[in-house]
Amino acid sequence: MRTRIFPSLLGAAALALTVPPALAAPNDLAAAKPAIDKANADWIGAMRARDARALAAPYAEDGVFVLSDGREIVGRKAIIDFYRQRMANVGQVLGGGIHHDGMTLARDGLIYEWGHGGATTLDKAGKRTTSDGPYLTVWKRGADGRWAIIRNLVF
Structure with a gap:
């Protein structure tokens, strides 16, 4: 089963939430990128x-x-x-990943990241399934300085 929604819809939604450039702190994007990249790379x-x-x-x-x-x-x-619970029902994960398409700084220092991702799995009966679709993730820097996901939406 393949599920896919056009990523451009996510991009448009994220752009609508951006802060005017004069209010943005571009260094927040640079500071958050390593944490976001690591989370995405470690997922599969x-x-x-x-x-x-x-x-x-x-x-x-x-x-x-x-x-x-x-x-x-x-x-x-x-x-x-x-x-x-989800992993208990999955046989073997054959491949997949998270593919970052973009991010923007929003109000109050939140970062909106969007992309697409999924995995191909083989269930215990030998049936191969591929899930694939867009996501929108909201990241926030905590009091400890760590960037963390406060909302993750998969479509």
Whole structure:
């Protein structure tokens, strides 16, 4: 099964939320990029390893993961539990990844990142499934200086 929505819709939505350049702090984008790149690069490895803690590590303690059906998983602990349950039903992760398409600085220092990603899996019965679709992630720098996901929406 393949699911895909045009990423340009996400880009347009993110641009609508941007702050005028005079109010933006471009150094926030540069400061957040390594954390965002690491989270995106580590995702497929964590999927292959079935490591629910690593999958949830980029989220803030109170972060929210919004699934494509509208369900909300609230809090890092609940996100860990969600990934544990999801990985219990997946056979082998064959490949995939997260592909960053863009990001912008928004009000109050929030960063909106968008892209597309997915994985190809082989279930326990040998059936291959590919999921693929866009995402929109909101990152916020915490009091400790760490960038974390406060909202992640998959479409």
